[in-house]
Amino acid sequence: MRWSRYPIQTVKETPAEAEVISHKLMLRAGLIRRLAAGIYTWTPFGLRSLRKVEQIIREEMDRAGALEVLMPAVQPAELWQESGRWEQYGPELLRLKDRHQRDFVIGPTHEEVITDLARRELKSYRQLPVNFYQIQVKFRDEIRPRFGVMRGREFIMKDAYSFHASPECLQQGYDIMREAYVRMFTRMGLEFRPVKADTGSIGGTASEEFQVLADSGEDAIAVSDGPDNYAANLELAPALPPTQSRPAPSIALKKVATPNRKTIQEVSEYLKVPAQQTLKILLVQGTETRVVALALRGDHELNLIKAQKLPGIAQPITLATAEQISEATGCESGYLGPVGLTCPLYADHAALALADFVCGANEIDHHLTGVNWGRDVAEPTPADLRNVVDGDPSPGGAGHLRVRRGIEVGHIFQLGCKYSEAMQASVLDDSGKPVTMFMGCYGIGVTRIVAAAIEQNHDAAGIIWPRALAPFTVVVVPLNAGKSAAVRDQAEKLYQALEATGIEVLLDDRDARPGVKFADAELLGIPHRVVISERGLDAGTIEYRHRAAETNENWPLDEALPRLQSLLNQSEKTSS
RNA sequence: CGGGAUGUAGCUCAGCCUGGUAGAGCACUACGUUCGGGACGUAGGAGUCGGAGGUUCAAAUCCUCUCAUCCCGACCA
CATH class of the missing domain: 3.40.50.800 (Anticodon-binding domain)
Structure with a gap:
């Protein structure tokens, strides 16, 4: 190509709308142009890189035995009603009506369409396993699109769906996809990690994300520095209970005035006690009782995903309102503590390992010092409630965790029968009996990969493309x-x-x-x-x-x- | 959806407080000089000042409403 024939200009000044480096460089180099919030045009140079990504994906999917299809972007509402997601999905699902006032959606994903195809076409276990994939435009009406094509509303995704007659076969198909993903991202020259992940709203059992390591990433991931190679999304990484047992109480319980000190930081500064020696209580809405209390060490963060899985806690997990807090404790947030609480109480392992700790007194402007489990409060139910932090022992057994940032470029799931059951997709087995098919689903954020590659490969002068993605x-x-x-x-x-x-x-x-x-x-x-x-x-x-x-x-x-x-x-x- | 901010030339922004002829740099056009690290000169084109309403002799500027965009949070994968 002759540059003189390329009419899109590079720009010296950074466009005001861009925040992360990849977005800035993509705009400056003229790879993309914004049309509306989260919606971009790819210019000829940018498109060349995008096509490189697609081509690598296509080659590796084909090599892994998957079959390429192309499904419609516009889908009838009936399918979504059938799977139940018409109600579940919320405002992120872009809905529209045709001229006959029939409801349609612009597909944010294609489980419904593929399952519909599968139940029509697949009749016998002999046709299985099979894996269909497509590279296609999706639309998710994100509340807050940002970072250019990294979190756009319209974006290109490779999505694949596999169908199996047994869970064992699903596991095999999943493993094949996992290998294919490792090959793809390696060919693209990306520094990435497969990490254990939560299945979120898509549902299913086993799930891994492929995270490109980058400081600007939106996801926090916990990566082991040891030989166990453990890596998990922060949401999922278990915090192991401390190995040493709790020290014996050594000081007496005492109530102290802490006027207007509500946060852990304020309290620990005021009382000159390290935050690690404090305990905080969070109240969430319960199912059996109005509220359930969660105790964490002062310097730790609550992990919503873990807490939500505990019995007695409402789903989705919701913090108690100010009224509920007052009703349950007669106090307000900022001065809550376990002593005298009547609702069910879960305590994080680290919180349970504390002795002589500081916590709220359930009385405005007061805290307690020298508090001890067993002596001053009944022993609560132990649980893993917190996010892991740098230096925690790796659940893999060898090494310590580091919390890093990642950009999610791929996500693979063993869906099981969630959609095939809801939509009655079954085949006949070798004895002629219908069996519901087991499904896997495997996504890749194609457009996002271009941005992720730039996040990882640039200098002060601009982009440094990995060879495989260079336009x-x-x-x-x-x-x-x-x-x-x-x-x-x-x-x-x-x-x-x-x-x-x-x-x-x-x-x-x-x-x-x-x-x-x-x-x-x-x-x-x-x-x-x-x-x-x-x-x-x-x-x-x-x-x-x-x-x-x-x-x-x-x-x-x-x-x-x-x-x-x-x-x-x-x-x-x-x-x- | 809550909090904050911004809408003025294609881009980056000044002008608004204190109402009185719409500006600069980059980009663009022409000509000339220049030519190994984002040149310079001269001339030029380019703006419904986001939109609507109001106040006023007079509104980019003040007021009201509205739309859009960005940031933080909640949300989502």
């Missing part, structure tokens, strides 16, 4: 071609020779100053750059530089093509 492999930059016919001719010659060998090459034939061309080439992040100048040609050389390199190399002019070719062959093998 072009080589950029040829003639300097002052307007003045020098030799420069023009040699650049043209090299460009055509590269094209002829199938290398994706961009010729910067714009009538621009050298500084502009260098800056744009770096912003756009093309891995290999060849500069052709009068100065170099006089010496019989061209100049080569890798985007990630610090210095230039001078190559003899006639070696440019063969050396580039061997370089690219090499990097193809190492995928870098």
Whole structure:
């Protein structure tokens, strides 16, 4: 491609709307343009990278034996009513009516459509297992789209659905997909981790997310630094109970005035006690009782997902209202404590390991010090209630956890029979009896991957594409071609020779100053750059530089093509 | 949905407080000079000041409503 034929401009100034680096660079390099909140146009350069991602996914899905389909973006409401998600999904589901006032949705996902296809087409266990996938546009009307294509409302997703006659077969299919995902993300040159995950609203049993490690990621994940390779979403990572037993009480219970000190931080500063020696109580709505109390060490955070799974707690988990708190304790949040509480009480393992701790007195402007389980309060029910923190022992058994940020680019689930049961998708087994099919579902955020790759690969000058995702492999930059016919001719010659060998090459034939061309080439992040100048040609050389390199190399002019070719062959093998 | 902020040229923003001829830089067009790290000069094109209503002799500026966008939170995967 000739740069002079590409009409989208790069920009020096960072657009005000962009916050994260990938969004800034994608706008500045002209890869995307915003049309509405969370809705973007992909320009020719950006689309090339997007297609690279899609192609890798397609190749690995095909290799894993999946069959590509293309389902409609617009789906009839009936299917969603049948699965129950018409009611469940909420305002994130974009609903619309056709001219006959019939209800439709713009698909945020395709479980219903694929299950409908499966129940019509699949009649016998002999047709199983089968895995259908598509690469297609989805729409989720996010409350708050942000970070460009990282959390857009309209986005491209690869979604796959597998059908099996038994749970064992589902497990096998799941394992095959897991391997395929590892291959894909490795080929894309991403630093990623498969992590254990919650199944969320999609439902099902086993589930793993593929997280690209990046500080700007929206997910917190707990990764072991030890040889056990443990990694889980923070929501799910268990906090192991402390190994040492609780110290014996050593001081007396005492009520102290803590006027206007409500937060753990305020109380611990005021009483000069470390936050680790304090205890906090959170009240949530219950099923058997109005409220249920949860006790945590002062410096720990409540994990909603874990708490929600405890008996007696309302789903979805909801914090008690100010009225409920007052009714249950006669007090207000900020001064709650376990002493004298009448509602059911769960205590986190770490909270239970405390002795002589500080907590609220259930009386406004007062706290208790020297509180001890067993002595001052009945022993509560122990539970894992908190988010793990840096340094916690790894549940994998070897090493310690580090909390890191990740961008979720893939998520695989063993759905089981949730949809196949609701929509009566069954096949006949070898004895002629109908069996409900077991399903797996496997998603990849295609558009998001482009942003994730940039988050992980950039510098002050711009994008540094992993080779497999670069919109072009080589950029040829003639300097002052307007003045020098030799420069023009040699650049043209090299460009055509590269094209002829199938290398994706961009010729910067714009009538621009050298500084502009260098800056744009770096912003756009093309891995290999060849500069052709009068100065170099006089010496019989061209100049080569890798985007990630610090210095230039001078190559003899006639070696440019063969050396580039061997370089690219090499990097193809190492995928870098 | 709660809290905060912003809408002025394609982009980044000034002007608003204290009402009185709509501005700058980048980008764009033409010409000239320049040409290895985002050049310079001259000339030029480009704006219903988000929209509606109100106050006023006069509104980008003050008031009311509305729409949109961004940030924080809750929400979602």
